[in-house]
Amino acid sequence: MRIGSGYDVHKLAEGRDCIIGGVKIPYEKGLLGHSDADVLIHALMDALLGAAGLKDIGYYFPPEDDAYKGISSMILLKHVNSLLKERGLEAYNIDIMVISETPKLKPHIDTMKANLQSVLEIPLDRISIKATTNEMLGAIGRREGIAAQAVVSVYEGEV
Numbered sequence: 001m002r003i004g005s006g007y008d009v010h011k012l013a014e015g016r017d018c019i020i021g022g023v024k025i026p027y028e029k030g031l032l033g034h035s036d037a038d039v040l041i042h043a044l045m046d047a048l049l050g051a052a053g054l055k056d057i058g059y060y061f062p063p064e065d066d067a068y069k070g071i072s073s074m075i076l077l078k079h080v081n082s083l084l085k086e087r088g089l090e091a092y093n094i095d096i097m098v099i100s101e102t103p104k105l106k107p108h109i110d111t112m113k114a115n116l117q118s119v120l121e122i123p124l125d126r127i128s129i130k131a132t133t134n135e136m137l138g139a140i141g142r143r144e145g146i147a148a149q150a151v152v153s154v155y156e157g158e159v
């Protein structure tokens with residue numbers, strides 16, 4: 001069994017869709033970034049890559065590469081999952097914490113989990129997505145951005 005961790009943060013900006021966990025959340029602002037800036041998926045990908053002993057997402061999907069401009073991070077997650085599969089590795093369980101003052105994520109968590117399940121093909125009870133606020137402290141508390149942390153376990157072959 002291997003363990004990986006990931007972290008990401010993106011600014012909230014006007015004129016952008018707010019996409020978290022592959023869900024477009026109705027909100028007055030969205031996350032700013034080269035891709036769709038899906039902070040949850042980015043943290044998850046770095047955790048999966050870390051567990052596999054690979055490099056970070058900036059290495060595989062360079063922000064200066066126009067191929068990734070505006071791309072859905074769900075597509076990038078599929079690619080990361082295939083990098084693991086090529087090495088005989090599969091995600092076992094994933095645990096994600098999103099730190100966001102607004103928008104509220106609770107109504108969307110089940111859809112996010114279903115999205116992750118569709119790519120990683122692991123049972124829903126091995127996918128945890130949790131949300132917390134930053135108690136109005138700091139940049140996230142001022143609603144300037146959203147952060148996410150992920151921890152995953154990955155196994156080789158049969159459990």
Ligand code: MG
Pocket residue numbers: 008009010033037038039042
């Ligand atoms: Mg990112």
